Amino acid sequence: MSSRSGIRRLLQEIPGIPPHEAEQLAAHVLAVERSRLYTDPVEPTDDQLEALRSMALRRAAGEPLQYLIGWVPFLDVRILVGPGVLVPRPETEYLAQTALEVWRSMGAPEPRVAVDVGTGSGCIAAGLALAEPRLRWIGLDISAEALGWAGRNVRENGLDSRVDLYNSDLFAALESIEFPEHGASLVISNPPYVAHSEAPALPRDVVDHEPHEALFSGPTGLEHVERILGEAPRWLSSPGLLALEIGETQMDNALSCVRETGRYASWEGRADLAGRPRMVFART
Numbered sequence: 001m002s003s004r005s006g007i008r009r010l011l012q013e014i015p016g017i018p019p020h021e022a023e024q025l026a027a028h029v030l031a032v033e034r035s036r037l038y039t040d041p042v043e044p045t046d047d048q049l050e051a052l053r054s055m056a057l058r059r060a061a062g063e064p065l066q067y068l069i070g071w072v073p074f075l076d077v078r079i080l081v082g083p084g085v086l087v088p089r090p091e092t093e094y095l096a097q098t099a100l101e102v103w104r105s106m107g108a109p110e111p112r113v114a115v116d117v118g119t120g121s122g123c124i125a126a127g128l129a130l131a132e133p134r135l136r137w138i139g140l141d142i143s144a145e146a147l148g149w150a151g152r153n154v155r156e157n158g159l160d161s162r163v164d165l166y167n168s169d170l171f172a173a174l175e176s177i178e179f180p181e182h183g184a185s186l187v188i189s190n191p192p193y194v195a196h197s198e199a200p201a202l203p204r205d206v207v208d209h210e211p212h213e214a215l216f217s218g219p220t221g222l223e224h225v226e227r228i229l230g231e232a233p234r235w236l237s238s239p240g241l242l243a244l245e246i247g248e249t250q251m252d253n254a255l256s257c258v259r260e261t262g263r264y265a266s267w268e269g270r271a272d273l274a275g276r277p278r279m280v281f282a283r284t
């Protein structure tokens with residue numbers, strides 16, 4: 001059997017996986033670019049074929065593709081992921097890019113310290129630390145397991161000297177660490193924002209495998225969003241920017257909450273790349 005027909009046949013043999021996912025797994029196992037699977041086929045060893053078959057079966061049973069591959073690209077960094085941490089999503093990458101643009105448009109205000117609340121894999125802090133060398137980052141998360149992944153990602157990307165990580169319930173750890181007297185000029189967060197009642201509507205591979213403390217936020221899904229909007233001004237400099245990802249039905253509630261704090265000078269809701277209202281930017 002030629003390697004080309006071998007891979008084709010193997011991919012066809014495995015039910016329940018879209019072809020593009022099967023190809024991504026094959027490219028991962030064979031350590032080649034996906035585009036070269038058919039144009040420049042390598043002869044898979046028996047071990048590689050067995051590894052591919054076993055991963056494909058795990059994927060068909062619902063394990064997230066990214067956990068099987070072990071990493072995702074985020075901005076210009078490689079983010080390791082696996083059980084215990086949320087897989088970074090493209091909309092969060094867009095939030096991070098847009099937040100940096102807005103922060104720069106404010107004149108890159110001092111102090112050039114940024115806080116990533118609910119850092120998870122550390123994707124936002126690591127990605128933006130690489131993109132903007134003037135910023136020093138503090139990543140906070142309540143999950144020790146997520147912080148383990150974040151620590152690996154910060155180290156693997158050579159960013160340890162610019163990203164510090166702390167176990168924290170939202171901003172609480174900032175009370176006891178060295179933190180600029182006048183606050184951070186950027187706070188960014190992709191918090192949990194799914195209502196518990198929405199769990200049945202989530203894809204099985206998400207709800208069965210990704211950590212629930214990364215997904216769910218009380219009966220309305222707004223618990224974390226409301227707390228962050230209320231607490232962030234205490235930690236922001238003036239001028240300072242809060243950038244927040246929210247669920248697509250939450251904009252009205254989130255903007256009312258911004259208004260009610262009376263602590264922000266200006267704010268706006270923005271759409272993600274799919275046109276859904278998913279981002280809040282509020283300036284102190």
Ligand SMILES: C[S@@+](CC[C@H](N)C(=O)[O-])C[C@H]1O[C@@H](n2cnc3c(N)ncnc32)[C@H](O)[C@@H]1O
Pocket residue numbers: 086087088089092117118119120121122123124140141142143146168169170171190191192193213214215
């Ligand atoms: C939606 S995930 C975002 C992870 C990462 N920032 C990303 O965008 O991929 C939310 C993160 O918030 C963390 N988290 C949940 N409740 C928290 C709390 N009260 N304080 C701090 N972090 C919290 C979760 O552990 C999880 O890592």
